Amino acid sequence: MKMAHVPESASLTYPINEKTGEKFPYPLVSVRNVYIFPGIPKLLERAFSSLKNTLFGGSEVSFHLQEVYLNQKELDVADIINEFVKKYEGIITVGSYPEWFNSYFSVKVTLETHSKDELNRGYADLERMLPEGSIVEYEKDPIGKAADAVYALAAEEGTFPSKVKHSLAVIEEALDRYTLTDICAGFNGGKDCTALLHLFYAAVKKKYPEYADKLQILYIESIHGTFPDVEKFFKISVERYNLEQLTVKGRIKEGLHELKKTHPQIKAVLMGTRKSDPYSGKTIIVLKINHTIDLLVD
Numbered sequence: 587m588k589m590a591h592v593p594e595s596a597s598l599t600y601p602i603n604e605k606t607g608e609k610f611p612y613p614l615v616s617v618r619n620v621y622i623f624p625g626i627p628k629l630l631e632r633a634f635s636s637l638k639n640t641l642f643g644g645s646e647v648s649f650h651l652q653e654v655y656l657n658q659k660e661l662d663v664a665d666i667i668n669e670f671v672k673k674y675e676g677i678i679t680v681g682s683y684p685e686w687f688n689s690y691f692s693v694k695v696t697l698e699t700h701s702k703d704e705l706n707r708g709y710a711d712l713e714r715m716l717p718e719g720s721i722v723e724y725e726k727d728p729i730g731k732a733a734d735a736v737y738a739l740a741a742e743e744g745t746f747p748s749k750v751k752h753s754l755a756v757i758e759e760a761l762d763r764y765t766l767t768d769i770c771a772g773f774n775g776g777k778d779c780t781a782l783l784h785l786f787y788a789a790v791k792k793k794y795p796e797y798a799d800k801l802q803i804l805y806i807e808s809i810h811g812t813f814p815d816v817e818k819f820f821k822i823s824v825e826r827y828n829l830e831q832l833t834v835k836g837r838i839k840e841g842l843h844e845l846k847k848t849h850p851q852i853k854a855v856l857m858g859t860r861k862s863d864p865y866s867g868k869t870i871i872v873l874k875i876n877h878t879i880d881l882l883v884d
Contacts (some may be wrong), residue, residue, distance in 0.1 A: 592615050595618075597615070598614070599614045600613045601614060601632055601633045602636050604635070610632060612624060612629055614633050614637060647700060649698065650699055650701065651696060652705055652708075653694055653697075654697065655690065655691035655722050656692060656693040656694075656695060656720050658716075658720050659692055659693070660692070663720070667680065670711070670712050674704075674708050677699060677701075678704060679696075679697075680698075682694075683696070690722060729784075732788040732791060733788045736785060736788035754788070754789055757786055757856065767851060768853040768854060770801075770832060770856070771783055771803050772803070772806070772858065773829070774812070774816075778860055779857075779858040782857070783803070801828065802830050802832055803829045803830070803831055804834070805820075805831050805832065806838060809836060832848075832852070
């Protein structure tokens with residue numbers, strides 16, 4: 587090993603990527619029953635997740651965790667959390683972690699215990715102790731659970747769910763008419779196209795649950811450039827959604843003409859826009875996917 591000296595009796599265990607089956611380049615060092623995990627949080631998480639069955643597979647001890655997300659400042663609920671800690675001392679281990687840059691919650695509270703029943707009882711008690719409406723729903727893996735969550739929303743009653751249902755129907759029609767190599771979604775990191783991308787991803791996963799290849803997106807690069815934060819979000823989204831980026835330059839009409847030349851296999855493009863935006867009444871016809879790109883640009 588480079589950068590480290592380990593005893594001759596030490597063993598090197600390379601965690602396995604559960605998605606690809608490949609070994610991670612950073613080994614886990616162990617001497618008998620003592621394991622040295624990496625200090626970098628991401629590497630620690632990967633190693634622990636990969637080796638959990640090896641380390642704890644034969645143990646009768648079970649661990650139960652509940653994460654509670656609050657829209658309250660930590661100082662405002664500190665007394666309540668301290669009271670809860672005293673009440674469940676020795677039964678439930680409590681952690682409190684303020685979050686400064688999350689738009690959904692301000693504090694994450696963790697409850698850990700060996701008993702599932704005690705965890706359920708403790709959570710119900712904490713919910714009762716906290717101010718009403720303090721606990722917010724927060725999905726840590728919105729992309730992995732996109733299909734279930736989006737289609738569950740579409741099945742609800744109300745104006746917004748009905749719009750989601752209609753949008754999904756349009757995308758499903760596109761997926762019935764075209765293969766995934768023939769279609770792409772317009773995406774540049776903006777709010778409207780991000781909503782479209784999430785719906786597109788959910789519809790694909792619903793129709794093709796085992797599909798693991800990249801989904802195609804059309805990125806029309808602005809001649810005026812973009813904001814750094816938007817560019818950063820765009821790159822993160824490309825990785826999270828496992829996307830193949832088809833880049834063209836110019837305005838939408840010129841960009842689509844260029845797309846026809848550089849990627850002639852594309853037969854349909856899904857574009858997202860707000861109903862209140864200029865000319866959005868015309869683009870709703872395009873979203874019905876009954877027209878080719880020729881009609882869209884001409």
